[in-house]
């Protein structure tokens with residue numbers, strides 16, 4: 130119950146709906162007890178005593194009772210539905226909000242499928258339980274208490290006799306649920322692996338076809354399809370086994386009731402009306418017994434779902450503001466960045482960066498070069514405070530970034546990531562993403578600087594073209610240029626380009642860089658690149674190897690040193706005649 134206590138803040142504000150819903154259900158159940166008594170009255174008082182003039186009044190009474198019960202059931206459904214949906218709505222909002230603010234560190238471990246299922250299936254379980262499940266469990270107990278006490282008042286001996294099979298029925302029902310539930314879970318699991326296979330196959334259809342792996346894919350799917358079939362058959366056979374047993378046990382008590390009860394009526398120990406009332410009351414007991422397993426499972430499932438939801442809500446946010454965090458004002462930010470002896474390791478890993486220091490004065494360009502996994506992305510991730518630095522420090526205009534409000538810091542930083550993500554919206558919205566109040570002129574200006582305007586205008590719908598998930602497929606270079614325009618429109622004080630031009634040709638890259646020069650006047654830029662051509666104009670180039678700085682300096686300084694920078698240069702410019710002559714010159718100078 131601790132889970133539901135912790136979720137109280139979501140359902141307690143809706144307590145009026147909760148109480149009305151429970152009250153209506155209890156009242157409807159209690160009203161249901163009028164039927165057996167009416168039957169008893171009809172048989173014993175009206176039919177047996179031939180007082181047929183009472184029939185119309187009795188009929189009207191039945192209609193009133195039925196209508197009133199119907200109204201109560203409607204109110205229960207209405208309030209329960211509202212309650213469940215309102216609670217689910219506020220939980221969904223809270224979860225989504227929490228997911229927005231969880232740190233990069235959380236997402237490094239999180240699995241999309243798992244998060245999606247918490248936001249959908251687990252929330253649905255909670256919605257059902259709070260809306261209806263809880264009231265149903267309460268109702269089961271009430272039905273048992275109401276039904277049994279009424280039966281006891283009619284005839285206690287017959288009540289005890291008919292109850293003989295009930296423990297067996299309850300036991301079988303619980304066992305049935307215990308078997309059928311895991312079987313259902315297996316069906317759901319095999320369904321999800323089957324749909325994942327289909328989804329993956331459709332997404333990766335180009336790879337499948339280009340490797341001519343269609344038969345392999347069909348085989349892979351067949352295994353999953355067979356699995357799904359086997360699980361369904363298994364579930365069906367559990368139903369087939371248990372249902373007749375439950376049916377027999379339930380009806381056995383009815384047989385006992387009719388046999389013994391009939392005998393008692395014949396011997397005059399009981400009236401016929403009482404027997405008929407008893408017959409109708411027995412279903413008040415059989416129903417809850419039959420559903421006992423289901424109710425128990427429903428409760429444990431909702432509890433498990435609640436735990437999964439609470440796990441996200443209670444998830445620790447690693448990167449957050451402290452009470453004295455400073456709010457940056459855009460106009461006061463200069464962009465002077467200092468990283469001082471930073472050593473950083475991802476959780477449970479060896480450090481990815483060792484003793485890294487750099488001073489990037491406002492408006493300077495810092496280039497980062499190094500092999501894959503050398504720590505370049507880590508440097509810029511730390512800069513936007515994707516992770517907290519424990520050893521060493523990072524400051525912006527002299528203030529440690531730990532003392533700056535996270536969102537105000539990130540508003541000053543625009544990053545173009547290695548992998549471009551476009552939202553399923555039009556190009557205009559994708560470019561304007563970083564800002565709310567943006568004019569079409571500004572969007573076009575940014576697109577022109579990113580050398581994206583021309584190809585956008587060639588699309589039939591221009592800036593209105595839908596891209597992303599189900600939109601138009603753009604080339605890697607085109608996507609990158611949209612992402613660059615998105616970063617530029619943010620008007621950042623610090624621009625980070627993480628291999629942002631890797632997918633565009635050299636000529637376009639040069640043009641984009643010329644555009645940067647215009648916009649980046651007085652702003653600080655960090656460029657990560659594998660091409661020397663992208664970095665050579667940087668004020669300082671830092672070469673990383675396995676998380677350590679192995680070289681640093683300007684382009685011409687680094688070329689004059691033995692080391693990875695010159696090796697990379699030689700590889701990339703090997704075919705160019707001017708490189709050969711430069712190298713010959715250099716070698717001559719080095720020899721002298």
Ligand SMILES: Nc1ncnc2c1ncn2[C@@H]1O[C@H](COP(=O)(O)OP(=O)(O)OP(=O)(O)O)[C@@H](O)[C@H]1O
Nearest residue numbers: 237475478481499500501502503504505506507508
């Ligand atoms: N989110 C993460 N969680 C754990 N380890 C990580 C994470 N990101 C990077 N690493 C590890 O840190 C090291 C440095 O990675 P980083 O991404 O900074 O390298 P990089 O120089 O940018 O490489 P590339 O050029 O391939 O992008 C690698 O060993 C990598 O496996």
